[in-house]
Amino acid sequence: MSLLYLPAEFHLHTVLSACAEIEMIPPLIIRQAQRLGIQWLAVTDHNSAENARAVMEAGARAGIAVLPGMEVQTREEVHLLCLFEALEPALAWQEQVYQHLPDLPNREETFGSQLVVDAEGTFLRFQERLLQTSTSLSVEQVVTMVEALGGLVIPAHVDRPAFSLLANLGIIPPGLNIPAVEITPRLTPAQALERFPQLAGRTLITNGDAHRLSEMRGRTLFRVAAPTLAELRRALAGVDGRKVWVT
């Protein structure tokens, strides 16, 4: 079987995330991915997956694979990327997350708007509830629940001083089922290992955590048979000839 080399960006916010720029709509995200040669994306809005379908549709038209996902905030204020094979489990996960989010209205004047759009980027509706806050779920609960839906969890930007597994919990909890750890583009994997010796032996990936188009990076390169979650697992585990590099 011939393997593909796919530059990827797995931490991407759309206009559903209040902190994202208004340019973060499906057609512009896909156009930017094409410009940068990114061939594999994941949509990871804060505590919601309501724009995943739109980006997946826009990606499908351009031949760019898009995994539905979410950046969930645990009760410890740790940010975790949750990636799924298909929309259905991602939306099932969203339902569970919504049940564990405080039922508060979004304050647009403070946080910004949360927009649900279609594949063309056309406005459909506002998401009125506050998304950008902690769920009542622990890190361990999120990992267990996402795994039960066939998804996988990658702790986000662990080198950041807040909202990070290492900053907030100090130590990666023993036995936590995570196939990889995300670092920011601000440091190389070698620098990350030097600063955080406990990352030794972990698979590292880098994403732009893009809130605007210019923050998309595509610096993580995968060698996989196809852009599927099963193949992603193999690449993160480094088995069957599948592999991942931070470039």
Place this chain on the structure above:
Amino acid sequence: MKIREITGLPDITTLVPPQTPDQEISGGYASDLLSCVMARAGAGNIWVTLQTHPNVVAVASLLDLAGVIITECADIAKIDAATIEKARTENVALFATPLTTFTIVARLARAGVPGIDEG
């Protein structure tokens, strides 16, 4: 202030009693970022936090803290059972209170516990 005196403070529940009750508390530290605690707190300190993750015990044990007070905890049943179990096995004194971190720190200060950055 000795660690056993924490038990006598109002509104504080002892989840795991101290192994060395007569140990003098060397200072106080309050933060909910465990990485900051690891970087700054030291042996014999009392740590005040609202985090309840089992890693709280791991960090307290690593640093040989005198104990940990978990704040804003009106319902002790909401603390992860693994956290309390780990505190028992690692001999980390663990307390809980419905009061806020601010209030607890103020009470500790009035009882004579210094901050880690003061004499």
